[in-house]
Amino acid sequence: MAVxxxxxxxxxxxxALMARREQxxxxxxxxxxxxxxxxxxxxxxxxxDGNVFLDFAGGIGVLNVGANxxxxxxxxxxxxxxxxxxxxxxxxxxxxxxVAEALxxxxxxxxxxxxxxxxxxxxxxxxxxxxxxxxxxxxxxxSFGHAFHGRTLLGMSxxxxxxxxxxxxxxxxxxxxxxxxxxxxxxxxxxxxxxVERTLDxxxxxxxxxxxxxxVAAMIIEPVQGEGGFIVQPPSFLRxxxxxxxxxxxxxxxxxxxxxxxxxxxxxxxxxVGMTGDLFLTAKSLAGGMPxxxxxxxxxxxxxxxxxxxxxxxxxxxxxxxxALAVLRVVEREDLAGRAKAIxxxxxxxxxxxxxxxxxxxxxxxVGAMVALEFVRDxxxxxxxxxxxxxxxxxxxxxxxxLMKAGDHNNVIRFLAPLTISDMELSEGLGILGxxxxxxxxxxxxx
Numbered sequence: 001m002a003v004x005x006x007x008x009x010x011x012x013x014x015x016a017l018m019a020r021r022e023q024x025x026x027x028x029x030x031x032x033x034x035x036x037x038x039x040x041x042x043x044x045x046x047x048x049d050g051n052v053f054l055d056f057a058g059g060i061g062v063l064n065v066g067a068n069x070x071x072x073x074x075x076x077x078x079x080x081x082x083x084x085x086x087x088x089x090x091x092x093x094x095x096x097x098x099v100a101e102a103l104x105x106x107x108x109x110x111x112x113x114x115x116x117x118x119x120x121x122x123x124x125x126x127x128x129x130x131x132x133x134x135x136x137x138x139x140x141x142x143s144f145g146h147a148f149h150g151r152t153l154l155g156m157s158x159x160x161x162x163x164x165x166x167x168x169x170x171x172x173x174x175x176x177x178x179x180x181x182x183x184x185x186x187x188x189x190x191x192x193x194x195x196v197e198r199t200l201d202x203x204x205x206x207x208x209x210x211x212x213x214x215x216v217a218a219m220i221i222e223p224v225q226g227e228g229g230f231i232v233q234p235p236s237f238l239r240x241x242x243x244x245x246x247x248x249x250x251x252x253x254x255x256x257x258x259x260x261x262x263x264x265x266x267x268x269x270x271x272x273v274g275m276t277g278d279l280f281l282t283a284k285s286l287a288g289g290m291p292x293x294x295x296x297x298x299x300x301x302x303x304x305x306x307x308x309x310x311x312x313x314x315x316x317x318x319x320x321x322x323x324a325l326a327v328l329r330v331v332e333r334e335d336l337a338g339r340a341k342a343i344x345x346x347x348x349x350x351x352x353x354x355x356x357x358x359x360x361x362x363x364x365x366x367v368g369a370m371v372a373l374e375f376v377r378d379x380x381x382x383x384x385x386x387x388x389x390x391x392x393x394x395x396x397x398x399x400x401x402x403l404m405k406a407g408d409h410n411n412v413i414r415f416l417a418p419l420t421i422s423d424m425e426l427s428e429g430l431g432i433l434g435x436x437x438x439x440x441x442x443x444x445x446x447x
Contacts, residue, residue, distance in 0.1 A: 003400035003428060004052040010034040011049025032057065032404055033397045040067035043421035043429075045402060053397065054429040057404040058416040061226065061258045064285035065330045066420035072288040072326045079322035088117075088316045095321030099294070102328055106267055107296045109276040114302040116295050117316030121257040121283035122150025124293040125220070127310055128279045129154060131295065132218035132251035135304035139174075140211050142203070142219040142250075144181035146228025146408060149220065149255060158220060161227065161408055177211055179203050181225065182237045185363040185374065186382060192234055200240040207248060218251040218279075219244075223269040226258035229407035230372035230414050232365055235273040242275040251301060253279045257293070258370075261285040261327070262336040262419060265344060265368030288327045290320040336419045340369040343426060347371045347415055350430045358441040360385060372414045373437075374407065377444075384409035388440050395436035401429050 010018065010033075017036045035047045043066060045053045058064065065072065079095065088096050100115035107113060118124055129141055141158065143149065148165070149158040156166050157173035166172070180199055187195040207213050221241060225231040245252040254277030259269035263285070266272060278301055283293035291314070295302070330336075348364065351373055355361040362376035362385075375385040375392070389411045396403045406412040417429065 002052070002424075003054055003432070004050075005400050006050045009051060009398045009400075011047065011051060013048040017048065032393070033402055035397065042066040042068075043418045043425050051400070053400050053402050054417075054425055054432070055402045056415055056417045056429055056433070057402045058418050059289060060284070060404060061263060061416045062284045062289055063418045064261050064263060064336065064420075065288050065327050065334075066418040067289065069288060069326070069330060069420070071330055072323050075322040075326035076290065076319055079319045083318050085314070085317055085319075087313055089311055089313075093316075093318040093321070095318045095325060096316035099292075099316070099321045099324050100296075102325070103282065103294055103296045106328075107280045107282075108268055108271055109298070112299040113296055114299045116302070116310045117321070118293045118295070118312055119291045119314045119317070119320075120150070121281065121293050122152045122155040123312065123315070124257065124281040124283055124295050125149045125158065125255065126152060126154050128220070128253045128281055128295045128297075129218060130309070131279065131297070131301060131305055132253065134306075134309065135301045136217045136249065136251060138215055138217035140177060140216045141175065142177050142179060142206070142211075142216060144179060144221055144225075146181055146183065146225045146231050147178070147220070147222060148225070148227030159227075175215075177206060179206050181221070181228075181231065182233050183231055184234070185231075185365065193236070196234055196237045196240065199237060200244065203241075203244060207244070213248050216248060216250050218253050220253040220255055222255045222257075222259065223273070224259050224264065224367055224370055226414070227406055229374060229412040230366050230370060232367055238270065238273045239275045242277075245278070251279060252277045253281065255281045257281050257283045262331055262340045263368060263370045263416075265337055265341040267331075267337070269367065269370075286327065287320045287324040290317075290323040292317070292320040292324055334420070339419050343369040343417070343419065343421065344371060346423075346426060347430065350434065354434060354437055358437060360388060360437070360441045360444060366415070369415065369417070369419060372406065372412050374412045376411070384411035385444075386411045388444060389413065391440050391443070392433075392436050395439060396432060399432045399436060401432040401436075403433070 014035045038048045103115045104113040143158040147160045149155045154173045157176040189195040260282045279297035351364040363374040375389045377383045377385045406414045
């Protein structure tokens with residue numbers, strides 16, 4: 001099913017629903033496109049007006065196996081016929097145990113592991129910090145520039161993007177400290193090695209001089225910073241974090257919520273880095289669209305909280321767990337690792353070609369099928385092209401392509417299409433994106 005627009009976008013039914021939305025739903029709930037989906041399939045979205053869109057957003061990285069994968073749907077239907085909910089704290093269910101066992105096996109690290117299941121990525125973040133604090137007896141937590149870790153109080157406190165996620169919501173959780181991450185595109189240093197060493201030196205000074213080396217419970221890092229604009233953290237930097245964590249007795253939390261399940265070409269982005277975290281966070285594509293998240297980590301750390309200290313009413317819901325088990329079968333059988341790498345090569349080639357043609361594109365970066373374009377008004381000053389990015393985003397959905405923005409200034413377009421997207425769909429979507437970038441570049445030159 002190719003792109004097929006029967007009406008203008010948004011169509012009349014979506015516009016009518018938008019009017020109802022404005023009356024019923026607060027403005028703080030954002031939406032990337034002014035369309036209402038009626039059904040989804042693979043890498044396609046059909047809206048309520050019958051328009052067919054290609055999906056380069058994947059529900060913000062949730063649909064690595066594609067929307068409504070038949071095996072996932074069948075698993076959900078079967079489990080719903082058996083038990084929709086019991087609450088694991090009341091009556092345990094085997095799917096929870098099976099997902100925990102699978103994650104204990106799959107998460108990097110040659111040591112005994114345990115897993116707690118939750119509902120959202122923000123819950124995973126909150127619980128990982130709780131576990132680290134209980135284990136170390138310390139309170140301080142370090143996060144990094146460009147980070148996004150959720151919209152809860154602690155999640156917001158750890159998140160770096162103030163204007164969208166934090167403005168007016170303070171005061172924030174105490175004992176949270178933020179230090180710069182590595183941003184090679186905007187680094188004042190001459191090369192990667194210098195940038196990494198400078199960033200690690202700054203982290204060490206913060207621990208020693210601002211916080212106190214015996215006060216830090218945890219550091220939390222995304223190996224590729226999703227909402228921050230797909231900023232890839234170099235392996236040498238991640239290995240440096242591991243060394244610092246070991247030196248000071250700090251729990252290292254790896255947030256793989258967006259990078260996990262073959263988005264980067266590996267099950268987890270840190271697999272090729274030569275280090276491992278103490279706690280790993282997963283969510284998003286774990287359950288193919290069902291709400292499920294997890295904290296997986298060293299057994300002795302995971303066992304630190306007292307009985308009753310971890311969990312939640314819906315955490316590890318059996319229907320969500322059944323979906324996750326189906327996802328894990330699919331990603332292994334369909335070689336999504338190889339597919340992610342092939343998609344990434346194709347996307348990166350197109351992005352590089354556009355970069356050589358349009359001054360508007362300042363940077364192209366990413367790993368595997370987690371690739372992004374950063375738009376700037378001036379390549380010398382690297383001034384973010386926020387308005388132009390918004391224009392590209394709007395033209396894209398008007399032509400049948402769903403995109404997501406990212407970055408501290410919303411001047412990044414991130415590629416998060418399902419890894420099951422066909423070559424034909426990928427080519428068609430890239431064609432639309434290239435077309436709207438060219439149009440926006442021409443408009444900027446005439447301005």
